Amino acid sequence: MVDQLETHEVQFGSHNVGRVRRHHFTCGGNLTGESGLLGSEGFPGVYPPNSKCTWKITVPEGKVVVLNFRFIDLESDNLCRYDFVDVYSGHNNGQRIGRFCGTFRPGALVSSNNKMLVQMVSDSNTAGNGFIAMFSAAEPHERGDQYCGGRLDKPTGTFKTPNWPERDYPAGVTCSWHIVAPKHQVIELKFEKFDVERDNYCRYDYVAIFNGGEIDDAKRIGKFCGDSPPAPIVSEKNELLIQFLSDLSLTADGFIGHYKFRPKKLPSTTLAPVTTAASATTSLKPTVPLCQQKCRRIGSMESNYCSSNFVITGMVITTVSKGGSVHATVSIINVYKEGTLAIQQAGKSMSAKIIVVCKQCPLVRRGLNYIIMGQVDEEGRAKVFPNSFVMSFKTKNQKIMNTLKNKRC
Template sequence: MKSACSYDYVLIQNDEEMEERYCGHYNSLVYTSTTNRIKVLFVSDNAIEKSGFMAYFITDLDECRNNNAGCQQRCTNTIGSYQCECENGYVLADDEHNCKEGGCNLQLYDPEGEITSPNYPLNYPKGKNCNWHFVTTPGHRLSFSFEEFMFEEHNTCKYDHIEIFDGGSNDAISLGIFCGSDVPPNLQSSSNQLFMTMHTDASVDRRGFKAFYSSICGGNLKAEQTVGFIYSHARYSDGKYEKKMRCEWRILAEPNHGVNIRFAQFDLEREANCEFDYVEIYDGDEILEEHRVARYCGDKLPPSFTSTGRNLLLLLITDESEEQKGFIAEYQSTIPGTIAPFTSTTRRPPREPIINND
């Protein structure tokens, strides 16, 4: 069965512009429309037959539209109910509607967002040690910038300060220690993780900080014996890729090994010569015509490829017109001339099913 579900499938249409197509095997699937209408279309061809599907539907009132359902900060509608949520640095109170100051050891998995120091815009508390661990989609990096920054002054930032690390813990390489009133420079991670610590002592307090983080496609990746993953865009599970993207992934294997890459899902704008949205594979770490292996678009899974040396480059280009679902690629280190097993189960974002190809 093709990755774009071209043979037997169920099409769910929310409005004229929003639709989702499903095929393969699902243990469960929940679809919520954004309007008061939904259309379900079932299509089958004259070849393979399967057992089909069973579905239930209910109507749901969005309680969040009425005075935020009484939630002090954020309200999320759920099927048959709603849920109050709090901004970073706060936790839900016992009444499940109001928010109170919470701990400051946070793990953040959204591809982009805003964070502030505890109590912001008021002064941060004294005697605090806080940690923020940022994790974005595999195959992407994190960009971090401060809008406001105000800490106790010291020439070596001995007292109140923040420190940012290029990785998933404070054992990673430090990108800098910052204090005072000078806004730190914009920072970027080399992988899909960043780690930030904040320390305040028992004396002076200041306003603290307000910062933003976002995801950047591309980067330098290391191929190992275990499978690594690349997603075409950071919000792969939520929608289509963006327009005017240019993403370069440079993958390096261990000495005397090559990089094997295969696509688990693939859906780019279809065009006979792949001139609009496309993926290119290069046998090396430079974008040179003599190193280009192939260019792919459409919805057919490209064949797997193993580089002749340690380096492989994957390039994604999208234009300003049509968008599609994108791709999931898997890569690992392998000995050139052999076939990588890819025995591990493909990891996908929440709500992203595994499509079984017959």
């Protein structure tokens, strides 16, 4: 919310955010009407620590909300874990359109109805000048090439970037396709053509794909850019979310993709042998016999190195319990053997998704460093079993790991 006081020009370095009423941006509020401004508490001053502010935006019935960030400067982190702005379509239990931090300014964000929720969270440490954004009301689809995405629930379908195939996709676009299959079915996804602005870390324009119906780092299957189509993807359950985002500069041809529903494969009634790390990969879900095994590594570091699909060292930064398993994100220190592991990159930081199939075995804790060797599922996620080679990583292990990397299996 903003008081009706004097206006002044706001300038940060080369960024001029225009005439902004001074002051006062407060922590959250209800904003209604055809258009308006919202900003972090105290903007353009440094925002306060340990805060959580929520703005509920409502435009007239029958219209959609379009949000444009004019300036953003929050603590930077490749996973936006500390200070961030979340934008949701709707007020309650809405679909998250995106999470933003650092100085990355997304293109126009469009809600699917006349309501949008913006939430800013800050932790106790580093801060910045915050953000200022403008909202406006628009007719659904009136924005033409700026408007894309939606819910897809037919058994087969196609999704593509705005302007495809006549010309490049526009700058400053955010699209979210939410694909929903019937219960007990999964979604198979394949890109026919793919050309999105290339960057080693996919920082500017990218496609991100998530298991489930919302943007959630723990459920992210991958983040893609460049001109090589991603490998075919199969959802874990009956929902997938595809997000496409382009920044305000270079664009490219774009993409066209297809999806189809198919029955979930029934799990085998016989338990696969689990005498080695390699054979254990045929059982991807926690089962009583598998998880009742003794929690111990089988074989040596050397034998596991050769039999493993991937070998990395890294710090566990997030852990989420799901059923009898633990889904973890590992911030990678070194990659010794990549195999088919899907590695995410942002700046110089690399991370990977790890599924510890049996919750207690091996036990991994947040904040600790590990050597992890194992196999990879068809979606590029690491699978760790009770007999996989996982051990604490110390600096002294570096020499052994480098020797193994140069070894021919």
